[in-house]
Amino acid sequence: MQCLLCHRQIREAWPLGSLILPQRKRISTTCAECLGTFHKIRLKTSCVGCGRHQGSKNLCQDCQKWQAKVNYHFVNHALYQYDATMKQYMHDYKFQGHYQLRHVFARVFSQFIAAQSKADYLVALPIDDQTWQTRGFNQVTGLLEDLQTIEILNMKRNADEKRQSQKKRHERLKTSNHFQIDVECPEQIKDKQILLLDDVYTTGRTLRHAAETLYAAGCRTVESITLCR
Amino acid sequence: MKTRNWKDEGIKTIKMPTMAVNESRVHCLRCNTWFVKSLVQLPRQEFYCPACIQLGRVTTLENFFTLKEPNQFKQLAHYLTWEGKLTESQLRCSKEVIHSFNHGRDHLLWAVTGAGKTEMLFPGINEALQAGKRVCLASPRVDVCLELFPRLQAAFKQVDIALLHGRQTEPYRYTQLTIATTHQLLRFYHAFDVLIIDEVDAFPYAQNKKLLYATTQAKKETGSCLFLTATPGEELLKKVRQKQLAVSYLPRRFHGFPLPEIQVKLVLNWYSKMYAQKLIRPLKKFIKNCQEVNRQFLIFVPHIKHLPFVLKAVAKIFPSLKITTVFSADEQRLEKVQAMRNHEIDGLITTTILERGVTFPGIDVCVLGADDDTFSSAALVQIAGRVGRSPKRPTGNVLFICAGLSRSVKRAIQQIKFVNRKAKEEEHAMSSVSPSDT
Ligand SMILES: [Zn+2]
Numbered sequence: 001m002q003c004l005l006c007h008r009q010i011r012e013a014w015p016l017g018s019l020i021l022p023q024r025k026r027i028s029t030t031c032a033e034c035l036g037t038f039h040k041i042r043l044k045t046s047c048v049g050c051g052r053h054q055g056s057k058n059l060c061q062d063c064q065k066w067q068a069k070v071n072y073h074f075v076n077h078a079l080y081q082y083d084a085t086m087k088q089y090m091h092d093y094k095f096q097g098h099y100q101l102r103h104v105f106a107r108v109f110s111q112f113i114a115a116q117s118k119a120d121y122l123v124a125l126p127i128d129d130q131t132w133q134t135r136g137f138n139q140v141t142g143l144l145e146d147l148q149t150i151e152i153l154n155m156k157r158n159a160d161e162k163r164q165s166q167k168k169r170h171e172r173l174k175t176s177n178h179f180q181i182d183v184e185c186p187e188q189i190k191d192k193q194i195l196l197l198d199d200v201y202t203t204g205r206t207l208r209h210a211a212e213t214l215y216a217a218g219c220r221t222v223e224s225i226t227l228c229r
Numbered sequence: 230m231k232t233r234n235w236k237d238e239g240i241k242t243i244k245m246p247t248m249a250v251n252e253s254r255v256h257c258l259r260c261n262t263w264f265v266k267s268l269v270q271l272p273r274q275e276f277y278c279p280a281c282i283q284l285g286r287v288t289t290l291e292n293f294f295t296l297k298e299p300n301q302f303k304q305l306a307h308y309l310t311w312e313g314k315l316t317e318s319q320l321r322c323s324k325e326v327i328h329s330f331n332h333g334r335d336h337l338l339w340a341v342t343g344a345g346k347t348e349m350l351f352p353g354i355n356e357a358l359q360a361g362k363r364v365c366l367a368s369p370r371v372d373v374c375l376e377l378f379p380r381l382q383a384a385f386k387q388v389d390i391a392l393l394h395g396r397q398t399e400p401y402r403y404t405q406l407t408i409a410t411t412h413q414l415l416r417f418y419h420a421f422d423v424l425i426i427d428e429v430d431a432f433p434y435a436q437n438k439k440l441l442y443a444t445t446q447a448k449k450e451t452g453s454c455l456f457l458t459a460t461p462g463e464e465l466l467k468k469v470r471q472k473q474l475a476v477s478y479l480p481r482r483f484h485g486f487p488l489p490e491i492q493v494k495l496v497l498n499w500y501s502k503m504y505a506q507k508l509i510r511p512l513k514k515f516i517k518n519c520q521e522v523n524r525q526f527l528i529f530v531p532h533i534k535h536l537p538f539v540l541k542a543v544a545k546i547f548p549s550l551k552i553t554t555v556f557s558a559d560e561q562r563l564e565k566v567q568a569m570r571n572h573e574i575d576g577l578i579t580t581t582i583l584e585r586g587v588t589f590p591g592i593d594v595c596v597l598g599a600d601d602d603t604f605s606s607a608a609l610v611q612i613a614g615r616v617g618r619s620p621k622r623p624t625g626n627v628l629f630i631c632a633g634l635s636r637s638v639k640r641a642i643q644q645i646k647f648v649n650r651k652a653k654e655e656e657h658a659m660s661s662v663s664p665s666d667t
């Protein structure tokens with residue numbers, strides 16, 4: 001198997017046991033050197049509000065501002081730091097549209113979610129119709145392996161409005177909410193615990209819009225997990 | 230400049246599929262790669278091509294748009310305004326190239342580094358423009374395009390030239406002469422009568438075939454492609470052997486001297502010896518030689534990790550020598566290169582990054598571990614080509630130190646010997662032809 005990122009051949013270590021006991025070993029898609037260039041976030045040294053990598057567990061400045069502004073519960077956990085190598089990866093995966101690259105993180109991300117979650121429902125943030133037309137895939141669901149998500153949110157944006165990623169920070173924070181609830185029977189989500197899933201937590205604006213929409217529909221708690229922060 | 234509106238001008242665009250999908254496989258029509266369906270599938274029954282994604286993604290979500298090339302160009306009184314003179318071999322090559330252009334054939338121009346191949350192109354471009362043909366000059370590297378643009382504009386003062394590369398924001402203009410990166414070429418389908426691709430072998434070897442296919446799609450079926458290179462790869466040489474490609478040689482540098490030939494010294498374990506701070510004999514002799522006549526030098530090593538201990542081993546024996554190391558991500562790279570140009574330092578120990586573009590007149594070059602995988606034969610020929618660029622010192626030493634002769638080392642030696650033989654043949658042929666024949 002060739003490494004998805006550097007295209008070199010991956011040398012698989014086959015433990016002796018696998019020769020005796022036939023078991024399906026998962027084939028690696030990314031070599032150890034390449035994986036080593038991404039940096040995981042540790043709980044002990046990250047903001048309890050948004051999962052940002054920093055010196056301590058204290059609430060970071062951005063989160064303190066959010067706390068002053070909103071009156072509902074919302075926290076985010078993240079698996080990786082959104083540093084230069086991760087930005088490059090996201091560029092290739094999401095903006096260049098290299099869908100195969102989902103395999104680089106799909107397994108670890110799904111395991112991370114499964115280990116953290118006590119929620120009733122997992123909800124991947126949706127993409128709008130125009131993104132379906134051009135990108136052809138939802139980058140969040142691409143990153144999920146064997147996890148059951150439900151589609152209860154819709155995303156609608158005016159045709160002439162910029163995407164979140166094309167905006168400056170202050171513009172992003174001012175964006176209006178484009179999420180709508182899409183369920184046949186509202187009872188279905190009443191009083192439920194929801195875990196939102198997204199690829200990147202940048203300002204937290206989009207995720208909080210989704211949370212507000214869900215709280216308005218009667219959900220009990222809404223939290224989120226992102227691949228990076 | 231105004232952008233051209235195709236609708237207003239009544240030119241028809243044609244919609245074409247980007248990928249062909251059958252029962253089990255998908256075929257990218259841009260780069261000609263086949264895939265098992267499931268591997269390249271997007272949700273909702275769409276497909277994309279990972280093979281040529283570097284050039285912008287091809288998917289079944291879109292179509293290619295193409296237009297019947299109208300060749301609507303205003304006829305100018307003069308195209309070529311350049312008044313320089315070509316050498317006899319440049320002139321001969323340019324005639325051979327024009328012949329291929331006129332017959333819609335593909336052509337390879339094998340020109341050694343420092344032969345003046347750009348000037349040689351002028352007559353061919355001139356004839357093509359006069360005949361109302363659409364011409365494109367493309368290179369894989371942005372900096373080459375940026376350097377070519379002013380030179381071509383100076384040579385064809387009245388011609389409107391479009392420059393296309395990824396870093397620019399100007400909208401696309403329809404022009405008779407275009408300079409573009411090979412990435413940008415992929416926006417064109419059957420558009421050019423003459424397509425010139427510079428530095429074909431700057432493509433990484435594995436991708437070469439794919440990218441060549443993709444880029445040549447930009448030329449009309451009746452058009453011709455001219456490949457320029459100092460170190461042709463297997464793919465092109467095969468086509469020459471199969472007579473699918475005409476070939477011209479520009480084997481002599483503008484100052485008329487042959488390429489310095491490569492000397493090889495075999496040293497086992499140069500790595501561990503140098504690591505143990507023992508300066509290996511051939512390298513010691515090489516540096517001593519340079520020092521005695523006060524000549525600058527470059528020492529190439531395969532990897533960044535070799536730089537510190539090679540520097541230490543050299544500095545131990547030659548404490549008075551002013552030398553330093555440089556690599557691609559070096560923050561002081563530009564300063565160090567400038568210091569070398571200003572003769573403030575005697576030599577640089579470096580990785581492969583200086584192999585193209587950077588010239589220091591009158592240097593000697595040594596490659597430590599020339600048999601390492603990182604050095605392709607093209608890279609080795611380019612490195613050897615750093616030597617003897619100055620008319621003041623058209624010769625020089627090229628020393629390869631390696632444990633054995635790798636395929637790349639052998640090919641580099643052969644290629645240089647081959648062009649030098651060609652240069653001799655040419656000299657002989659020219660001296661036996663009377664001036665009236667040429
Ligand atoms: Zn890798």
Ligand SMILES: [Zn+2]
Nearest residue numbers: 047050060063
């Ligand atoms: Zn925070």
Ligand SMILES: [Zn+2]
Nearest residue numbers: 257260278281
């Ligand atoms: Zn392709």
